[in-house]
């Protein structure tokens with residue numbers, strides 16, 4: 520797996536990644552996906568991008 524932020528695509532420093540579980544809605548189904556981000560900000564921005 521590539522060491523890149525799932526949101527901004529920047530490569531992160533070793534040990535700097537933030538693990539977050541993203542909730543995705545696929546049709547009527549709720550899915551969870553583990554992703555890695557460079558910061559808490561990217562984690563919340565990505566989550567917001569999938570909520571609507």
Ligand SMILES: [Zn+2]
Pocket residue numbers: 524525526527528529556557558561
């Ligand atoms: Zn990022």
